Amino acid sequence: MRRIGSALAAAALALVTACGGGAPTTTTAPAPGQSGFVPPPLQPQRALGTGEGQVNLVAWAGYVEDGSNDPKVDWVTPFEQETGCQVNTKVAGTSDEMVTLMRTGQYDAVSASGDASLRLIAAGTVAPVNTSLIPNYTDVFDGLKSKPWNSVNGVPYGVPHGRGANLLMWRTDTVKPAPDSWSVVFDPDSPYKGRITAYDSPIYIADAALYLMATKPDLGIKSPYALDDKQFQAAVDLLKQQKQLVGEYWSDYTKEIQAFKSGDSVVGTTWQVIVNVAKSEKAPVEAVLPKEGATGWSDTWMVAAKAANPNCAYRWLDWIISPTANAQVAEYFGEAPSNAKACEETADPNHCETFHATDEEYFSKIHYWTTPIAQCLDGRTDVTCKDYAEWTRAWTEIKG
Structure with missing residues (x-):
């Protein structure tokens, strides 16, 4: 359902000014935002x-369902009937693949995670959005608005999904006692x-x-994305x-499920779905x-x-965060919805409680995926941090 497939080699984060391709532009570029770069001078649709x-x-797979995978799961057909906009979807397996696909210019919108969004903003691949044209944005949880991965200088570049x-x-029949720390996957013994x-x-x-933040405070890590x-x-x-x-690195969720069912894997990182x-x-x-x-x-x-x-x-953005559609996709995929009113629309009345939708204390412990860039995202200006291209090279080296 999500992040299926192997990662493509990531391009270096392009901190360049790009033309808007029909979008009106300003005469001067905005100042650097909290994300640490100057975004291209693009304006949202008026x-x-x-x-x-x-x-x-x-x-991501599971985000745009039209009943073809499960006849009971369909929030696309009502959208098409109401708007007259036929939905054509390309499912991407990784954030790197999403960035590559969006750079082709063949797509209108993307459900980008935080490890892709800054790359898309910095390269001028996506434009700011005019939230006044997206009525359902009003009901999005405040805890998801104007964040470092989806805005620059308070200007939104999309709507939270x-x-x-x-x-x-972990497998409860094998891993005992029940773990409460990432040490179980990092301890050499x-x-x-x-x-x-x-x-x-x-x-x-x-x-x-993130694990080193807790176990080796002398390293001074303040953000796991600013190293x-x-x-x-x-x-x-x-x-x-x-x-x-x-024993296995995974990106296909079905393979991780099978590995835990067979016992080939007994403990590791996962998603609630x-x-x-x-x-x-x-x-x-x-x-x-x-x-x-945790990261998230x-x-x-x-x-x-x-x-x-x-x-x-724009009609799709408003639709997918509308209470009914947002409830459907959040429940089908297995995540907290972005629209507060969606909690009243889920088939399972306990869905939002299970996924901590309204629990900001819970989410305060989550370090959301954010694209690493050279200008340290933790605010430091006396050092240079490793950007995503260097993370990609290091990952290849780690896996051997």
């Missing part, structure tokens, strides 16, 4: 026009050597950095050490938010700066 008849989307945490899952699993992506370096040379090397060294413990499906298939698993906290995601629907069908794209 008014909503007649729909173009179609919209081309890049999305939902959010979730990267949890620790872990008794589960060869049956530990880890997420297959350069952004997983942040998971190691100077020493901090970065410590995280890389930890992951090289962990590689001796890992994987826990839910694994349990439904009788795997003896549980999951926890470890005491160190908050995906953002963004509009291409050169969108051929911007009016239908």
Whole structure:
């Protein structure tokens, strides 16, 4: 359902000014925002026009369901009937693939995670959005608005889709006592050597950095996405050490479920949707938010700066965060919705409680995926941090 496939080689973060391709531009570039770069001088759409008849989307699997996978799961057909915009979807397996696809100029909107959104903003691939053209934006949780991965200088570059945490899952018949720390997957003396699993992506370096934040405070890590040379090397060294413990790296959620069902994997990083499906298939698993906290995601629907069908794209953004559709996708995928009113629309009345939708204290422990850039995202100006291109090179080296 999500992040299926192997990661593509990531291009270096392009901190360049790009033309808007039809979008009105300002005469001077904005000042650097909290994300640490000067975004291209693009302006959002000023008014909503007649729909173009179609919209081309890049999305995570499970985000744009039209009943073809499950006849009971369909929030696309009502959208098409109401707006006259035919939805064409390209499912991407990784954030790197999303960035590559959006750079082709063939797509109107994308459900970007935080490890892709800044790259898309900085390269001028996506434009700011005019939230006054998106009525349902009003009801989005404040905890998801104007964040470093979806805005610059308070200017929004999309609408939040939902959010979730990267949890620790284990087989209850094998891993005892029940773990409450990431140490079970990083300790070189872990008794589960060869049956530990880890997420297959350069952004997983942040998971190691997060663990080091708690266990090696002398490193001074304040954000797992803002790592100077020493901090970065410590995280890389930890992951090289962990590689001796890992039986399998995963990006296909179905493969992780199968590995836990068979017992080939007994402990590792996961998503709540994987826990839910694994349990439904009788795997003896549980999951926890470890005491160190966790990384996680908050995906953002963004509009291409050169969108051929911007009016239908804006209609899609409003639709997917509407209470009913947002409830459907959040429940189907297994995440917290972004629209507060969606909690009243879920089939399971306990869905928002299960996924901590209104629990900002819970989400305060989540370090959302954010694209690492050279200007340290933790505010430091006296050092240079490792950017995503360097994370990608290091990940290739870690896996060998």
